[in-house]
Amino acid sequence: MKAAVLNQIGDTELELRDDVTTAAVGPREVRIRVRATGVCHSDVSAMDGTLPALAPGIIGHEGAGEIAEIGSHVTEFAVGDHAVLTFVPPCGTCVNCVGGRRHLCAVHTVAAFVNPRFAMGDTPVFGYAGTGTFAEELVVPVEGAVRIADDVPFEIAALVACGVMTGVGAVVNTARVEPGSTVLVFGCGGVGISVIQGARLAGAAQIVAVDPVVEKHETARHFGATHAVTPDEVAGLRVSLTESQGWDYAFDVVGAPATIRAAWDNSRRGGTVVVVGAGRGDAMVEFSAQELFLHDKRLLGSFYGGADVRRDYPRLISLWRAGRLDLEGMISRRITLDEVNDALQALRQGANVIRQIVVF
Numbered sequence: 001m002k003a004a005v006l007n008q009i010g011d012t013e014l015e016l017r018d019d020v021t022t023a024a025v026g027p028r029e030v031r032i033r034v035r036a037t038g039v040c041h042s043d044v045s046a047m048d049g050t051l052p053a054l055a056p057g058i059i060g061h062e063g064a065g066e067i068a069e070i071g072s073h074v075t076e077f078a079v080g081d082h083a084v085l086t087f088v089p090p091c092g093t094c095v096n097c098v099g100g101r102r103h104l105c106a107v108h109t110v111a112a113f114v115n116p117r118f119a120m121g122d123t124p125v126f127g128y129a130g131t132g133t134f135a136e137e138l139v140v141p142v143e144g145a146v147r148i149a150d151d152v153p154f155e156i157a158a159l160v161a162c163g164v165m166t167g168v169g170a171v172v173n174t175a176r177v178e179p180g181s182t183v184l185v186f187g188c189g190g191v192g193i194s195v196i197q198g199a200r201l202a203g204a205a206q207i208v209a210v211d212p213v214v215e216k217h218e219t220a221r222h223f224g225a226t227h228a229v230t231p232d233e234v235a236g237l238r239v240s241l242t243e244s245q246g247w248d249y250a251f252d253v254v255g256a257p258a259t260i261r262a263a264w265d266n267s268r269r270g271g272t273v274v275v276v277g278a279g280r281g282d283a284m285v286e287f288s289a290q291e292l293f294l295h296d297k298r299l300l301g302s303f304y305g306g307a308d309v310r311r312d313y314p315r316l317i318s319l320w321r322a323g324r325l326d327l328e329g330m331i332s333r334r335i336t337l338d339e340v341n342d343a344l345q346a347l348r349q350g351a352n353v354i355r356q357i358v359v360f
């Protein structure tokens with residue numbers, strides 16, 4: 001089958017091949033025919049070594065498709081069902097799953113680093129974060145697919161698998177923003193726009209979007225930002241909008257020390273700082289011992305929007321059906337797999353794109 005292969009970490013181009021195969025479907029696995037996949041900034045981060053990935057590998061982790069084959073012990077799906085993928089399949093029985101922290105289940109994620117589920121000839125090829133949606137097909141554990149209704153377009157469904165879940169989830173699951181709150185958001189890519197949409201859904205009174213790319217400000221306003229500024233304009237707005245107190249909630253959706261620090265500095269005393277951005281393992285952020293206690297802030301990490309995928313994917317789809325979550329508007333460009341390198345390059349360059357979707 002056709003797939004885009006990352007041959008080495010550090011490569012800036014994926015190799016388009018048509019001789020990639022998937023592993024055989026195990027008893028509790030399903031084969032998915034990918035129908036749509038978003039190009040997420042974490043795919044760029046896998047390529048450049050910011051996030052851990054194995055090569056050769058198939059990246060792409062925000063996908064939806066059709067069940068093409070089921071394992072001998074699968075009763076949850078039938079061939080032809082539509083499904084959204086997840087890069088954290090919850091095993092259902094570990095301490096995190098049982099404890100209500102399904103997004104932290106490591107069982108299948110760790111297994112994916114040991115078991116390659118693709119191959120090129122005799123060479124094993126790993127799927128990124130247990131998925132690998134820049135391929136026509138992939139094999140995942142049954143817990144890694146969530147069934148959705150047949151009338152949901154695949155490209156809408158794909159968005160839910162990473163960006164929308166991560167951003168909306170950070171607001172409603174991790175931070176639990178209350179109506180009337182004031183919210184500051186650093187970063188207006190796919191996840192940042194989803195944080196903005198989540199804050200609007202949560203009833204935030206003020207949503208200030210921050211991005212150095214001025215073209216993204218109009219986009220941010222379209223999705224619910226009440227204000228949109230460049231980073232150097234935040235200080236002035238803090239004086240005029242918050243009487244210098246800072247915002248109730250500040251989200252970092254970049255993952256860089258400077259934006260995490262800015263989120264901290266611009267949240268009010270007693271406010272909440274949420275780190276959603278996926279930063280480097282060696283990038284350090286400094287906080288003084290004194291400010292950590294004196295400012296009485298909550299500093300929260302948010303991984304995958306605290307997703308309980310079997311609860312939250314249907315909720316997000318329902319919000320979309322009700323017209324309260326704009327997913328169509330997040331699709332900036334539909335492309336083919338042959339154009340995936342251009343799409344990745346656009347993200348590296350900070351282009352004003354929310355989601356470029358590969359449709360198969």
Ligand code: CXF
Pocket residue numbers: 040041042043051061087129162166278
């Ligand atoms: C990432 C987190 C690390 C694994 C791949 C997905 N999240 C969002 O893009």
Ligand code: ZN
Pocket residue numbers: 040041042043061062162163
């Ligand atoms: Zn992603």
